[in-house]
Amino acid sequence: MKSLWNDEEARSYNDDLGMRVYTSRLLGRDPNLVLHGGGNTSVKIKQKNIFYQEQELLFVKGSGWDLEFIDREGFSPCRLDHLVKLSKLEKLSDPQMVNELRSNMMNANAPTPSVEAILHAILPYKYVDHTHANAIVTITNTQNGKDKILEIFGDRVVIIDYIMPGFDLAKQCAMQFSREVNENTEGMILLNHGIFSFANNAKESYENMISLVNEAEEYLKNNNAWDWFSTENQAQTAEINCEAVVSLRRKLSNAVGHPLIVTKDETEKAKQFLLKDNLSEICRQGPATPDHVIRTKQLPLYGLDIEEYQENYKQYFQTNAALASEKKNMLDTAPRVVIDKTLGVFAAGKSVKDAKIIHDIYSHTMDVISRAEKLGGYKALSSKHIFDMEYWDLEQAKLNKSAAAPEFSGEIALVTGANSGIGNATVKKLLSMGAAVVGLDINAEIESNFPNNSAFVGIQCDVSDELAIIDSIKKTVAQFGGLDIVVLNAGLFPGGEFIKDLNLETWRHVMSVNLDANVNLMKTIYPLLSQSPTFGRVVIIGSKNVAAPGPGAAAYSASKAALTQLARISALEWSESGIRVNIINPDAVFDTGIWSDEVLTSRAKHYGLTVNQYKTKNLLRTEITSIDVAELISNVCGKSFSKTTGAQIPIDGGNDRVI
Ligand code: ZN
Numbered sequence: 001m002k003s004l005w006n007d008e009e010a011r012s013y014n015d016d017l018g019m020r021v022y023t024s025r026l027l028g029r030d031p032n033l034v035l036h037g038g039g040n041t042s043v044k045i046k047q048k049n050i051f052y053q054e055q056e057l058l059f060v061k062g063s064g065w066d067l068e069f070i071d072r073e074g075f076s077p078c079r080l081d082h083l084v085k086l087s088k089l090e091k092l093s094d095p096q097m098v099n100e101l102r103s104n105m106m107n108a109n110a111p112t113p114s115v116e117a118i119l120h121a122i123l124p125y126k127y128v129d130h131t132h133a134n135a136i137v138t139i140t141n142t143q144n145g146k147d148k149i150l151e152i153f154g155d156r157v158v159i160i161d162y163i164m165p166g167f168d169l170a171k172q173c174a175m176q177f178s179r180e181v182n183e184n185t186e187g188m189i190l191l192n193h194g195i196f197s198f199a200n201n202a203k204e205s206y207e208n209m210i211s212l213v214n215e216a217e218e219y220l221k222n223n224n225a226w227d228w229f230s231t232e233n234q235a236q237t238a239e240i241n242c243e244a245v246v247s248l249r250r251k252l253s254n255a256v257g258h259p260l261i262v263t264k265d266e267t268e269k270a271k272q273f274l275l276k277d278n279l280s281e282i283c284r285q286g287p288a289t290p291d292h293v294i295r296t297k298q299l300p301l302y303g304l305d306i307e308e309y310q311e312n313y314k315q316y317f318q319t320n321a322a323l324a325s326e327k328k329n330m331l332d333t334a335p336r337v338v339i340d341k342t343l344g345v346f347a348a349g350k351s352v353k354d355a356k357i358i359h360d361i362y363s364h365t366m367d368v369i370s371r372a373e374k375l376g377g378y379k380a381l382s383s384k385h386i387f388d389m390e391y392w393d394l395e396q397a398k399l400n401k402s403a404a405a406p407e408f409s410g411e412i413a414l415v416t417g418a419n420s421g422i423g424n425a426t427v428k429k430l431l432s433m434g435a436a437v438v439g440l441d442i443n444a445e446i447e448s449n450f451p452n453n454s455a456f457v458g459i460q461c462d463v464s465d466e467l468a469i470i471d472s473i474k475k476t477v478a479q480f481g482g483l484d485i486v487v488l489n490a491g492l493f494p495g496g497e498f499i500k501d502l503n504l505e506t507w508r509h510v511m512s513v514n515l516d517a518n519v520n521l522m523k524t525i526y527p528l529l530s531q532s533p534t535f536g537r538v539v540i541i542g543s544k545n546v547a548a549p550g551p552g553a554a555a556y557s558a559s560k561a562a563l564t565q566l567a568r569i570s571a572l573e574w575s576e577s578g579i580r581v582n583i584i585n586p587d588a589v590f591d592t593g594i595w596s597d598e599v600l601t602s603r604a605k606h607y608g609l610t611v612n613q614y615k616t617k618n619l620l621r622t623e624i625t626s627i628d629v630a631e632l633i634s635n636v637c638g639k640s641f642s643k644t645t646g647a648q649i650p651i652d653g654g655n656d657r658v659i
Contacts, residue, residue: 001135001217003210004029005203016045017059017072019202020127024061026206028068033131033213035364036357037066038291039194042120042128043202044080049106056080058121062111063394076113077106083121087174092167094394115394118170123177123188125198127205132194132289135216138225138368140191141288142375149189152219155180157195157212158188162381164290164388165193187212192381193289225374228272228367235271240264242477244304244343246531249481251306252348253533255334259410260533261355261436262338262481265345265363273366274341278373283339286380288368290389292361294396295354298386300337300362309335320387328391337362350410352436352455352480406434407638411534412480414438414472416463416521417490419446421592422541425630426487431455433634436480440472440490463490464517469524483528485637488518488563489541493556493599507555514559515566522570526579535578537637540567541629544587544650548657552606564648571646580645582636586629587652590615618653 004026013022020043027033027041042060049055057077061067065074082104086092092100101113114120120128139148149159158180163169169190177188186208188196197208220226249262276282284299298316301309310333321328336358338346347362349355372378380386389395413430417423418439427439427449436455439446446458457479461468476483492513494506522538529536542564545557564583571581590600604614616623632651635641650658 001030001032001210001214003207005206010203016043016126016202017075019043020059020075021070021072023127023129023202023206024067024070027129027131027209028066028070031360031364032134033209034067035132035361036295037064038289039067039129039131040114040116040120041067041130042075042117044126045077047077047106057106058083058117060117060120061114063114064111074111076101076110076117078113078117078121079104079106080121083118086167087118087122087170089167094166094392097167098394115165116170118167119165119173119196122170122174123196123198125205126200127202128196128198129205129209130194130196131209131213132291133209133213133216134288134364134368135213135220136189136195137192137288138220138371139216139375140189140193141368141378141380142372143377143379145379146191148219148375149191152215153187153189153212154184155182156184156186158185160188160190162190162192162385164385164392166392166394192385220371220375223375225371228370228374229269231268234268235275237266237271238342238344240474240478241343242474243527245346245477246482246528248304248306248338248343248346249348250531250533252334252338253410255306255310256332256348256350258350258405259484260348260350260481261352261410261412262346262348263355263359264478264481265347265359266478267363269363269366270345273345273370274339276370276373279339279341282369282373282378285369285378286383286386287361288365288380290381290386291395292365293386293390295358295361296336296365298383298390299335300339301335302339304338304340304343306334309333316383316387320384321391323384324388324391331390346481348481350405351434356454406432408485408634409434411435411484412438412476412482413485413487413637414440414476414483414525415487415489416440418458419443419449422586422589422626422629422633423487423489424449425626426489426633427456429627429630429634430485430637433638435485438472438476438479442490463521464512466520469517469521473524473528477528482531482533483525484532484534484536486521486525486529486536486538487541487633487637488521488538490517491541491556491560493553493595497554498552499554502554510555510559511562514556515562518563519566522566526574529579530574530577532579535580536574538567538570538579538581539633539636540564540581540583542567542583542585542648544585544652544655544658546585546648547650548655550606568646575645580641582641582644582646583648584629584632584636585648585650585652585658586624587650587655588615588617589624589626589629591626616653618655619659620653622653624651624653 024041040061058080059075062076199205253260313333317330347355347359369378413435418427419441427437430437439458440461444460449458450456459472461472492510543560546561546564549557567581567583604611
């Protein structure tokens, strides 16, 4: 572990709070220190209030902020003396604590202070940093972990036995810290939880954290407990078993009552973890640090028996809820991490973001478990402690803060011809509605579309290449776990060509892309769609030409007519699996790939119109755009059309020949 401090970078954060932002981000940048919202930091600053009276404030990380991306507004300014006074109370319930924290802020719009705010307040240093460093939780999650910490740090750290975060922990720390602090003190270690460092300037506090964690890492290395697998003997990569994964996703989603994104961990680390002899024991111990439980649940599912997992979860709930001081309501009983020797390691979340968080947490958990095993054996906290954290209202509040989930959250869509026009607009629309989207296109640009969006995967693929389609489907399943929505949009429009002049080569090519490729795709995706937890939906982009053909586009019109018939038959055949297949017939959408200026001019000329007249040549005299079509596609896949299948829906501004 290295200090990421950079003098030049640091200079742009000039005041005390700015420095707090800077070193918090440095901590956040290292996933071996904190992951997704874990850890918290603070700084104590004197400021004048509205009466020009000076008061000392604790700027502490607001709940829900992530250290990596935190800004000045992410810190809640609390009256320090009030927080210190609170730590002297005999008792303080959670609702009382939250009320005291919220009502003693200097900014009514600041976020709710971290649940560890009082703990930050009692430490007599300007800067306080707290992380759940992997190396520290690895060592403390072993038999005699406390002795090992003593061996490494001696009296340079104050050691606190495990207590759940919140008021009681702050009180215990205040008591022990004032008793045990000495001139050598550099930090405080919370067994099975994490570490605090502190100092009177930001750099020193941050670098104390790095050096303490470094010592813990060195200890692991010296005890041959650091490298737990060798990249030289790579594990064999098994082909993804699509059928088994989509069935797993369906069962998990049904157990949660929400479609889930199920992501396979395809790293060498995960493959090596699966090879461990005592895998079933070590993966069923518990999380590395308690606040992971709200993401990962206490235990992963080992094997594929979800019903058994759910039974065990109910048991865990009943046993521990009976010991709790207030009534608890059981959360869903489904696992979020699945470990199966043959199938792989999977993370399941209600959105791509959730699944990624769970995937990242478990990726680090595999290191923690494996290293602790090399240090004498991984030993997580008891179920009782984990339960208290999982069912702590203040932890659950972190998850419930997000606004209502968008309509397609947790669903997976595949769009062909996704790089431009209707396809591209559809990808954007579905992403904005919460879906994970796989976009196929023959143009390689597709792979660099939406570069910072982990909910999108672009695959360059010729839809008429059967093997490439199978490969794309495997990638979709490995990445997201299944398929719920398919938009068959890729198509060719070769331009005006009368039958007497028709080139048979062109005819066959149009048929192969517009028709044959779609037959193959539908055949390939059926097993996935039939396992969709939300029932599969297919939207086929037909054409106005099906109902109202014009002269000079025989191959295009005939291919779309055959495709329409194929869609109608699939609506009949697939209804027993609850899959809806609908056809959308757009006309005169000119911002699509097939409408080159050349084609546009030639079609306009064919009707004896100007290009502009041709564009609005419909009853409503309106122009139809790709976005309009994407909007309709999303509606057809959504709730408003949930009882419609086999329909042919025009989006053409009104056409007297179609009506
Ligand atoms: Zn913590």
